[in-house]
Amino acid sequence: MLLQMVSLGQAVVVRCRVSAKELSSQGIEYLQLVHPGPVHLLPGDPMAALDVRFLDRFFDLHVMSPVQHAVSGALTGDPVRRQEGLALAEQKLELAYAWLEGQLTGRIWAAGADFTLADCAAAPALFYADWTHRISEAFPVLRAYRARLLGRPSFARAVEKARPFRPLTAAIKIHCNCASFASTASSKMM
Known part of the structure; x- marks a missing residue:
C-alpha cells in the first residue's frame, strides 16, 4: 500500500495493487471492505448505512x-x-444546528448507538463550527453530542496534539461573540 497526494493536492490516496481510493468516506469504506478490523464505521445493514452516509455528507456540506x-x-x-x-x-450553521438538535435527540452518536463514519465527519466539523458560530444553549442535545465527541479518546488525543498549533490560527480571528482563536489556545478543550 502506498500513500500519495491527489493531483489537486487536497487529499491523500491509498494506492493498493489494483486501485486507488481517496482517504475520505470512500477510502474508509474501501478499507473496511478490504482490510476489515474490529471497528465497523459503516453498519452492515444497507438502510442503516445510507443514514450514516447521509449524515457524513451533512456534516461535511x-x-x-x-x-x-x-x-x-x-x-x-x-x-x-x-x-x-x-x-x-x-446563518447556515444556525440552520444546521437546529436540524441536528432534532436529528440527534434520543441518540448517543449521530446515527444511533454506535460510533460510525458520520461521527468521524462530525467531530472536526463541530469542533471548528463552535469556534465560528458558538453552539448556543438553545441546542442542548447538540452541545452534549459535541462534548461526547470531544471526550472520545482518539479525538481528544488529536485535539491535544494540535493544541500547540492553535496560535497559528489567530490571524483568522473569526471566533464567535468574543475573542479570537488565539484566546482558545490556552483553554482546556473548547
Missing part, C-alpha cells in the same frame, strides 16, 4: 463548508469579505 466559507473570507484580509463570510456561515 452543512457544517464544515460554512466554516470554510468564514475562514476563506477572513483570510482575504478584506474586512467586508470577512464579515460577509462570517454572516453567511452563522
Whole structure:
C-alpha cells in the first residue's frame, strides 16, 4: 500500500495493487471492505448505512463548508469579505444546528448507538463550527453530542496534539461573540 497526494493536492490516496481510493468516506469504506478490523464505521445493514452516509455528507456540506466559507473570507484580509463570510456561515450553521438538535435527540452518536463514519465527519466539523458560530444553549442535545465527541479518546488525543498549533490560527480571528482563536489556545478543550 502506498500513500500519495491527489493531483489537486487536497487529499491523500491509498494506492493498493489494483486501485486507488481517496482517504475520505470512500477510502474508509474501501478499507473496511478490504482490510476489515474490529471497528465497523459503516453498519452492515444497507438502510442503516445510507443514514450514516447521509449524515457524513451533512456534516461535511452543512457544517464544515460554512466554516470554510468564514475562514476563506477572513483570510482575504478584506474586512467586508470577512464579515460577509462570517454572516453567511452563522446563518447556515444556525440552520444546521437546529436540524441536528432534532436529528440527534434520543441518540448517543449521530446515527444511533454506535460510533460510525458520520461521527468521524462530525467531530472536526463541530469542533471548528463552535469556534465560528458558538453552539448556543438553545441546542442542548447538540452541545452534549459535541462534548461526547470531544471526550472520545482518539479525538481528544488529536485535539491535544494540535493544541500547540492553535496560535497559528489567530490571524483568522473569526471566533464567535468574543475573542479570537488565539484566546482558545490556552483553554482546556473548547
